[in-house]
Amino acid sequence: MNPRIGFIGLGIMGRPMCKNLLKAGYELVVCGHIDKGPVEELAAAGAKTADSPRQVAAQTDILITMLPNSPQVEEVVLGENGVIAGARPGLVLVDMSSIAPLVSRSLAAALAAKGVEMLDAPVSGGEPKAIQGTLSVMVGGKQDVFDRCFPVLKAMASSVVLTGAIGAGNVAKLANQVIVALNIAAISEALVLAAKAGVDPQLVFQAIRGGLAGSAVLEAKAPLMLDRNFNPGFRLNLHIKDLANALDTAHQVGAPLPLTAFVMEMMQTLKAEGLGDSDHAVILRYFELISHTELKS
Amino acid sequence: MNPRIGFIGLGIMGRPMCKNLLKAGYELVVCGHIDKGPVEELAAAGAKTADSPRQVAAQTDILITMLPNSPQVEEVVLGENGVIAGARPGLVLVDMSSIAPLVSRSLAAALAAKGVEMLDAPVSGGEPKAIQGTLSVMVGGKQDVFDRCFPVLKAMASSVVLTGAIGAGNVAKLANQVIVALNIAAISEALVLAAKAGVDPQLVFQAIRGGLAGSAVLEAKAPLMLDRNFNPGFRLNLHIKDLANALDTAHQVGAPLPLTAFVMEMMQTLKAEGLGDSDHAVILRYFELISHTELKS
Numbered sequence A, B: 001m002n003p004r005i006g007f008i009g010l011g012i013m014g015r016p017m018c019k020n021l022l023k024a025g026y027e028l029v030v031c032g033h034i035d036k037g038p039v040e041e042l043a044a045a046g047a048k049t050a051d052s053p054r055q056v057a058a059q060t061d062i063l064i065t066m067l068p069n070s071p072q073v074e075e076v077v078l079g080e081n082g083v084i085a086g087a088r089p090g091l092v093l094v095d096m097s098s099i100a101p102l103v104s105r106s107l108a109a110a111l112a113a114k115g116v117e118m119l120d121a122p123v124s125g126g127e128p129k130a131i132q133g134t135l136s137v138m139v140g141g142k143q144d145v146f147d148r149c150f151p152v153l154k155a156m157a158s159s160v161v162l163t164g165a166i167g168a169g170n171v172a173k174l175a176n177q178v179i180v181a182l183n184i185a186a187i188s189e190a191l192v193l194a195a196k197a198g199v200d201p202q203l204v205f206q207a208i209r210g211g212l213a214g215s216a217v218l219e220a221k222a223p224l225m226l227d228r229n230f231n232p233g234f235r236l237n238l239h240i241k242d243l244a245n246a247l248d249t250a251h252q253v254g255a256p257l258p259l260t261a262f263v264m265e266m267m268q269t270l271k272a273e274g275l276g277d278s279d280h281a282v283i284l285r286y287f288e289l290i291s292h293t294e295l296k297s
Helices: A014-023 A037-044 A053-058 A070-078 A101-112 A127-132 A143-154 A168-196 A201-208 A216-227 A236-253 A258-272 A280-291 B014-023 B037-044 B053-058 B070-078 B101-112 B127-132 B143-154 B168-196 B201-208 B216-227 B236-253 B258-272 B280-291
Strands: A005-008 A028-031 A062-065 A092-095 A117-120 A135-140 A157-164 B005-008 B028-031 B062-065 B092-095 B117-120 B135-140 B157-164
Touching (some): A014 A028, A014 A127, A028 A037, A062 A070, A070 A092, A070 A101, A092 A143, A117 A168, A135 B201, A168 A216, A168 A236, A168 A258, A168 A280, A168 B201, A201 A216, A201 B157, A216 A280, A236 A258, A258 A280, A258 B258, B005 B014, B005 B053, B014 B127, B053 B062, B062 B143, B092 B101, B101 B117, B135 B143, B143 B157, B157 B168, B168 B236, B168 B258, B236 B258, B236 B280, B258 B280
Parallel strands (some): A062 A092, B005 B028, B062 B092, B092 B117
8 A cells, every 4th residue: 555645845846746746646745834825736736734744744654854954854853743743653754855964863863762764865956857756866764764665756756876874865965066066166167267268168168078077067057157047946045055064064074175165155255246046057156256257158 | 182290299199199190091200209119119000200390390281299298399399400490381280289278379379480380289088089089179270270180180089179269279178177177076075075974985976976966077087986996097197287287377367266276286285195196086085185084885
């Protein structure tokens, strides 16, 4: 029999993920927080509704959370009328938010005391992939819990990979976000150099994309940079959140991140310039600012 | 009628490039410098030999140079018995070395005074691609000179792209090398973070390679890093040379390269540790050193 699914966090990502679960035939219980619009939208699509995380937990087998950051997940799980208050042995919490791995570990420990299992399962891929059901999910937790939840995750994702014990999903996500941030910065630094040296950055992009400098970031972001189109996409402020988690985690485990720290300060510069809601490709602007130039093709 | 080709610089890259020119049916004149072995090897393969760049220039239509850096190219072109001494109107110098773009421009100006055209045409891809004839060539120069030399370059390369006027080939190459160096450092920083946080970097690699963090560098270098195999490949010392040219060029045109400068200092740390002849994937060692760890899968 299909497990009953709970879902908390009905934002830009959560709503389409819920719809893919309904489409796959799962019984779904949702609860909203402030804005009732998303709850009504999902109720119309066939979901049941509940008034608190506690009530969602009480009537489901697998409870998914998709929230902005660590404090919101802690509140939903541990707060008054939180998941833990409605928990019973056998429930599995699958936190798909991108949060600090050490918070995932401490939440899992608190839930284990109630017989509740947990996976941390952050995703990569934005709203379009959430809608298409082609997210990539990086999962931390026990193999047997992963196996039980795998079909549910596959209803929302094309790639679902177990990367280790609890917290390992978020560690993989942070590694991903470190590489993406630094590669955006690298491409920005290189294209501004080319432009300042009098060479058309569009032609440089064409000349290098097939070689060792080629990357998914280059293909996705260089065209936006060359058009100076910074509509989100993935907002700079969200990437700042991820790098803050990466730096916190790194410092707690003794892994200095000198380049991430440097790019974080570039992002803070841009946030202070009012660009926090732009796509993270706007890192280009930092290099334009310090070089007094604008990319032109 | 096929142009007669001269080739100066019979190193690890130059020798297989010459063989591909011979294979394509070009008449080839080479001259060696210190070690006579490569000259004899190419003579046995059908090349004519000459005693100086001047003599090579005097009997060829397109003269290719493939040398370590700017000073060697300046010596071969402008020095005693250099190319310029044997030059005549109609000769084309195709410098395939990776050198400073501003040096390409000054050499082109000196040659223009003798009626000699020049392309700067640095390559990406190492010895294996030189052997296979699948290098990528980034070319700066005039369109008609590019068109004339295109078939000759195609005998050594799969991709030959004109990126602008003289110097633009080397600017594209520097942009390429900046991105590659920073992406190697980014991957190193991320994988060491994962390892220090207790997560198997091999699984992180598997989880992220298909997403936005994916890149040619990740595919080529992460497996080497995970094996801690730093056999060259592309030597760190050569990448240091390229970043020195990038920084020099950038500072002359007013484009600060803060991340490149930082990674350059990481490379200098490793050079001082005696790792200059390792593959540039050895940048990983910098992050291992500062985190007191070694990647283990």
